[in-house]
Amino acid sequence: MKYLIIIPDGAADQPQESLGGKTPLEAAATPHMDAVVAQGVIASACHTPDELPAGSEIGNLSLLGYDPFAHFTGRAPMEAAAQRIALGKGDWAVRCNLVTIGEVDGERVMQDFTADHISTEESTALFESVQAEIASDPKWKGALEFVPGVSYRNLLIWRGAKLAAPFDKSTRTEAPHDWTDLPVANAHPRGPGADVLVELMDACADLLADHPVNKTRIANGKSPATNTWLWGQGGAPSLEPFAQKFGPKGAMITAVDLLRGIAALVGWDRIEVDGATGYLDTDYAAKGRAAIQALNKYDIVCVHIEAPDEASHEGRCDEKVKAIEQIDQHIVGPLLEALTSHGDWRVMISPDHPTFLSTKKHTHGNVPVAMAGAGVTPDACQAYGDTNAAASELTFDKGWDAMRWFIGE
16 A cells, blocks of 8 residues: 655635635645545544644644644754754753844834745854854853754754753743734743743844844845744654554655654655755645655655745735645646556645634644545545535544544554
8 A cells, every 4th residue: 555645734724805715725726636535535634732832843743643742842853853963861952043023113023934035055154153152152051052954944952961951841932933024022932941042032133133144135135134033942752653653664755844853753764855945936846756756665655845834924825826736736646646556545635734824824723634545435525625624524633533544544
């Protein structure tokens, strides 16, 4: 049996007036996604329980069959795993975004949580300075490691063996993408150790203000990276290998460190694709081709596409519809055709969470799940979409149960 999972990140949404009352999934031309539903079933699943953050870190754990209440420690540790950074006892990983915060009507506002999609080269140069000038302060006793990642997505590693971290599981931080165009006065860390996190954020802001990278960006008409934003902290997670839990040997195709990290933690191989950017300009066709090749080697292949989520964060309805159509044309279609040469197979298409264009935020709520293949008895539905899924009798209130249904156990 071959298994295929396609994750159009954040594709679930509300009806849009500009789309004639349809959601982006319903307005997009998706003949191949519709074909999956026509051959199989449509379901509704909640991957982001109300008690937990409505983010990809929760949604993708659940989507891959892991109870987030049992396994989630924080977003940053998953991304540390993507970079093969080992976390020991007492160590913490903290997500460290480069963002643009500006003053609007006398208030500090999150103008861009990506710092105008700063390049990885620029980001690396900034964090080399942060490490040299801030982390080297003797007060931190060598415990701080600022680790450049991809573009605006970076990490701070706190080594507890050198200096015990002042924060704990009760410390609360906010994802910067949830504060787009909003004042950030009430979005700073809260609880134990919050003062230390804010101190580091302020120190970084002072350093970045006069950094040559930012001066060059401003001269070139780009937004500067004005601040580092610390959030998503956590200790080392422990996940049972997917093959041990469910059986199939898997591989992940993604351009996002979070998904790379989850793959590493569950024992999947990671396939890197040239042209995969984690943004709207990603090479959809290249991802599709890579997944077709991967089906020859692996029992289960997962393709994650970030673009619909990015479009929602920017409030761009037309780009969200376009991204969904690109996924259908260049990934779903070719993969469905390729599966027919592999004997028995099953396919699942599911976002990890809704991301509303109206709020530009990840949102709690159910997502539409399409599943088809060997042993799946078709229902009467003929089209993929939010409304059809909401009307389905097949509902997974605990979204992580959907994987076991899909695997066929």
